[in-house]
Amino acid sequence: MLQATEIADLILKGFRRHFGLFQKITALAQQGFAQRNWLELQRISSERISYYDLRVNETLALLQQKLTGTELNECLWQQVKQQYQQYLLFHPQAELAETFYNSVFCRLYERKYFHNQNIFVESTLSKQRLPAPVASVYESYFPAQYGLKQSIRTIVASFHLQAPFVDLERDIRLLVRTFIGQSSHGHFPVHLVRFDILKSLFFRNKAAYIVGRVVTPDGQQPFIIPLLHDDERGIYMDTLITDPQQMTIIFGFSRAYFMVEMTVPSALVHFLKELLPHKTLAELYSSVGLHKQGKTEFYRELLTHLDKSADQFVAAPGIRGMVMMVFTLPSFPYVFKVIRDKFAPTKEFGRDTVKERYLLVKKHDRVGRMADTMEYSDVALPLNRFSPELLDELKQSIAGSMQIEDDRVIIKHLYIERRMLPLNLYLEQASYEQKVKMMADYGQALKDMIAANIFPGDMLLKNFGVTRHGRVIFYDYDEVQYLLDVNFRFIPKTDNYDDLLSNEPWYSVGPGDVFPEQITTYVTAQHDIRQMLIQSHPELMDAAYWQEKQQRIRDGIVEDVFPYPEHQRFQSLYPAEYAKADGLSTMPPSEQA
Numbered sequence: 001m002l003q004a005t006e007i008a009d010l011i012l013k014g015f016r017r018h019f020g021l022f023q024k025i026t027a028l029a030q031q032g033f034a035q036r037n038w039l040e041l042q043r044i045s046s047e048r049i050s051y052y053d054l055r056v057n058e059t060l061a062l063l064q065q066k067l068t069g070t071e072l073n074e075c076l077w078q079q080v081k082q083q084y085q086q087y088l089l090f091h092p093q094a095e096l097a098e099t100f101y102n103s104v105f106c107r108l109y110e111r112k113y114f115h116n117q118n119i120f121v122e123s124t125l126s127k128q129r130l131p132a133p134v135a136s137v138y139e140s141y142f143p144a145q146y147g148l149k150q151s152i153r154t155i156v157a158s159f160h161l162q163a164p165f166v167d168l169e170r171d172i173r174l175l176v177r178t179f180i181g182q183s184s185h186g187h188f189p190v191h192l193v194r195f196d197i198l199k200s201l202f203f204r205n206k207a208a209y210i211v212g213r214v215v216t217p218d219g220q221q222p223f224i225i226p227l228l229h230d231d232e233r234g235i236y237m238d239t240l241i242t243d244p245q246q247m248t249i250i251f252g253f254s255r256a257y258f259m260v261e262m263t264v265p266s267a268l269v270h271f272l273k274e275l276l277p278h279k280t281l282a283e284l285y286s287s288v289g290l291h292k293q294g295k296t297e298f299y300r301e302l303l304t305h306l307d308k309s310a311d312q313f314v315a316a317p318g319i320r321g322m323v324m325m326v327f328t329l330p331s332f333p334y335v336f337k338v339i340r341d342k343f344a345p346t347k348e349f350g351r352d353t354v355k356e357r358y359l360l361v362k363k364h365d366r367v368g369r370m371a372d373t374m375e376y377s378d379v380a381l382p383l384n385r386f387s388p389e390l391l392d393e394l395k396q397s398i399a400g401s402m403q404i405e406d407d408r409v410i411i412k413h414l415y416i417e418r419r420m421l422p423l424n425l426y427l428e429q430a431s432y433e434q435k436v437k438m439m440a441d442y443g444q445a446l447k448d449m450i451a452a453n454i455f456p457g458d459m460l461l462k463n464f465g466v467t468r469h470g471r472v473i474f475y476d477y478d479e480v481q482y483l484l485d486v487n488f489r490f491i492p493k494t495d496n497y498d499d500l501l502s503n504e505p506w507y508s509v510g511p512g513d514v515f516p517e518q519i520t521t522y523v524t525a526q527h528d529i530r531q532m533l534i535q536s537h538p539e540l541m542d543a544a545y546w547q548e549k550q551q552r553i554r555d556g557i558v559e560d561v562f563p564y565p566e567h568q569r570f571q572s573l574y575p576a577e578y579a580k581a582d583g584l585s586t587m588p589p590s591e592q593a
């Protein structure tokens, strides 16, 4: 029989191994960026997502070997929890270790044992009355001492980038000029300015981001500086982002997780929370790759929200899904998706395929166009919060995934996603100009996904949502495929009159065939909306365009997708500076002689 201490040791050892490996793979990003090895960066970013479950399973296997049976001895487990809690008092990743403990326990025992005496439903850390760990996740720089430009040079040097800058002095000049232009904090002399800069760079796709804030007597101004590579010429600063909405978009739920080295995640996340106060802890933990901690924090936020609100769960507005039953709580900006017991006959696949495709998207670069999902098992929600209509509908559609136990509805498997306004509903009440703008963004969303080797499969408007920032995001993954697995074809030409008049195709169509000339028919039946899409993105109608994109992916080319507007890049703001660098004259032709 195992002792409480041994069990606590074993779980903590499993967590330590997990976090060690997580840090190790995260650290590879620095080198990948320096060497412009974008495919390697994609690989590690995707692989890292599976690490947590692998380590939990390893720990579970060890524990099961040693436990005589899985019959729960509650008294023993309460001692285990107490011992584990002691270990975490001064642990730098205590909140993550609590989550790891919960994961192990919840896979060993039944749901009825998931309460605070056995697991950390609530974190015990805030109750310890110990001062929070003050880890120096950021460094302060004081221009009063060495001047503004020298301070920026020192900041850049602190990152040990392992690749040269194309022209650092130019970048610093543009950075200062832009900051003065954008600053809402008046113009302070350098002795009244301090920079607080996060010590770790944030790596994602082909960029590394410097994250920090400028502190002045007026308050603080958060900022982000993206660093990119100009092929083999070196690194450059692409822009300066100070707009809070744009910073939020960079940290948004529709992008891949950042790769960030850290030893005290709570300190990093709390600093980020000061910069981005509207982001929840759940969102911030997820954004830096700690998505399981994001899930834990989210579940706590949900429980707190349920305590504080009184509204009822209802079916999500819009057209019902053929695969998913979707419901929402109007006062809470998320939707809850459960796989239906039976799919419509046109959906020729089963629930495992649906789960695989949702996982594919989670692990893929979501390029700012695909919503992240949190996957939960055995979620208990209060029965009295379900509207009678919804409850009836759930009994009809997901009886196999649902159980009513006393005053709780238990959902066996659930995806939770940010709620958006479905694009079909948005367009119903939009002005002409709004429709044009949104269909242009819809087309761009398709192009961004294409560039990332994703074909959405089902392109109907109802499968896309509009965020509060007015961006079009895809959220229905049950027909998602890699772009390379699709056969894009031109419609064969014919002079035959009967063929032209026929309602059926006169040519053979294989299962993986898609005909871009007809792309708008996959999107909507509304003629005016189709025209708007064609006008802003005519290439989407051309099979050659799709084939060329496939070829670029086969050639290993990773496309640029910027999480900020093109017009804000230094190259667009200060073209003359870049023309100079290219050896071109900046004088208008009439003045050149």
Ligand SMILES: Nc1ncnc2c1ncn2[C@@H]1O[C@H](COP(=O)(O)OP(=O)(O)OP(=O)(O)O)[C@@H](O)[C@H]1O
Binding pocket: 316, 317, 318, 319, 320, 321, 322, 323, 324, 325, 326, 335, 337, 371, 417, 418, 419, 420, 421, 422, 458, 462, 463, 465, 475, 476, 477, 478
């Ligand atoms: N994130 C979201 N925000 C707002 N509404 C959503 C969201 N996800 C789904 N919905 C609503 O639920 C409906 C069904 O969701 P979804 O498209 O994911 O299900 P599905 O069964 O896969 O659909 P389909 O029948 O197209 O395969 C959507 O059309 C939309 O109205």
